[in-house]
Amino acid sequence: MTIPSVIEFIRDTYQTDDVIPLHAPTFAGNEKKYVLDTLTSTYVSSIGQYVDAFEDKIARFTGAARAVATVNGTAALSTALYLAGVKPHDLVITQALTFVATCNALHHLGAEPVFIDISATSLGLCPRALDNWLTENAERVDEHCVHRKTRQVIRAAVPMHTFGHPVEIDELLAVCQKWRISLIEDAAESLGSFYKGVHTGTFGKYGALSFNGNKIITTGGGGMLLCQSATDGVRAKHITTTAKIPHPWAFSHDEPGFNHRMPNLNAALGYAQMEALTTFLQQKRTLALRYAAFFAGTTFQFIKEPVYARSNYWLNAVLCENKAAQEAFVAEMNHANVRVRPAWKLMHRLPMFSHALRDDLTHSIAIEERLVNLPSSASPLLS
Incomplete structure (x- = not known):
């Protein structure tokens, strides 16, 4: 799967050539x-x-x-x-x-x-x-x-x-x-x-x-x-x-x-x-299912809700193959005005918390190096 194909998929989902934000609010009610x-x-x-x-x-x-x-x-x-x-x-x-x-x-x-x-x-x-x-x-x-x-x-x-x-x-x-x-x-x-x-x-x-x-x-x-x-x-x-x-x-x-x-x-x-929350949740679940189907069988691993849970899918995410792939994906997507972001920098890497007690953080480090959040706004187009 190529990055241009991901851009095309997301633009088709939101049906726009404008900047696609990571998560924008929707105001359509009272x-x-x-x-x-x-x-x-x-x-x-x-x-x-x-x-x-x-x-x-x-x-x-x-x-x-x-x-x-x-x-x-x-x-x-x-x-x-x-x-x-x-x-x-x-x-x-x-x-x-x-x-x-x-x-x-x-x-x-x-x-x-x-x-x-x-x-x-x-x-x-x-x-x-x-x-x-x-x-x-x-x-x-x-x-x-x-x-x-x-x-x-x-x-x-x-x-x-x-x-x-x-x-x-x-x-x-x-x-x-x-x-x-x-x-x-x-x-x-x-x-x-x-x-x-x-x-x-x-x-x-x-x-x-x-x-x-x-x-x-x-x-x-x-x-x-x-x-x-x-x-x-x-x-x-x-x-x-x-x-x-x-x-x-x-x-x-x-x-x-x-x-x-x-x-x-x-x-x-x-x-x-x-008053619109139930609608937002339905739209965001539809979006997550679309992402899951699109990324299935590719080098990207879509993050699905745990089997014991029902997620609101606030921010959808994929795991790239490695750090280099993550950096290239984030750069090219944002250059195309499709807003994506990596995970937060781990807290122990920030100067004010660098001396905090911690365990080995194995999974945290692996996720930080590979995860990218995708555009996740609710939209009537997803109803």
Whole structure:
């Protein structure tokens, strides 16, 4: 298979000679109507009907006990880590193949990342690699998991559902329970993805969604904290809204809080986008099936959803034969105005995280050298 044939296939799929983005938002429903509603009402900031309505709609779709809207996905994840008790000098386990926001969230709480390898199947944190590393490097002390050498508390583990593909979350949960580690899901990319029939982001104590402009639905910028219990949800709502004690006019706060509130204006956009989510998921599955059939039997390996899961196929991906093939593919596709990208640079290669503890990251390195994300926008042409 030649690169020009891939370009032709993607242009035929989207039926355009213009630039084809990696993932563009689609606005074809009530977005303008609901946003204009907020402008007319003047409630464009953190108070308004759409914030509550959007939270409720996400909670009902995912099955979470409570959903709390935040200003972005990083804020949702940072809040989750804070509520899980992450403190300065704690260790938080995650994967090296992730977007930098995962590590930024824990870093700004003063914690340090530990990078464990991914599964070659899910592209997310591998439960077997996690258990092996903990067995070799950690011990349980009272109700905590402690790193043997540094004596730092290993407070939490944060797997990411990479490109929308669910990790082996029940096995990860079992490992975390065994070692007394809180499990928090980075579900930024996996709205609409299910593991054995249960929505991602609802297995751990908390889950974090993102509604950035390139996600399956967008609020322009925004996130959502999914809580496993209603009690945790009440606490999350309080702490993300400056910990203000409710009162019709007086201002009083009972603890240091965060100003992580999502504006009503953004929530209105998200509420309209949720009305189209089922359609987006159907279109993206059609696109994934087209890619899978096109790349079958070629030198490119299309990344399919794990057998135990139903992925939202947020970003489709292929594996090239090697690093040189990856670089040539990315360069030629972008030169032809078909936007593709390699995977993120592994987190331990970034200067601020280069000294972090890690295992051998065998699969992470192999994926980094070969993976390319393909154009994955939902489109009526895929209906």
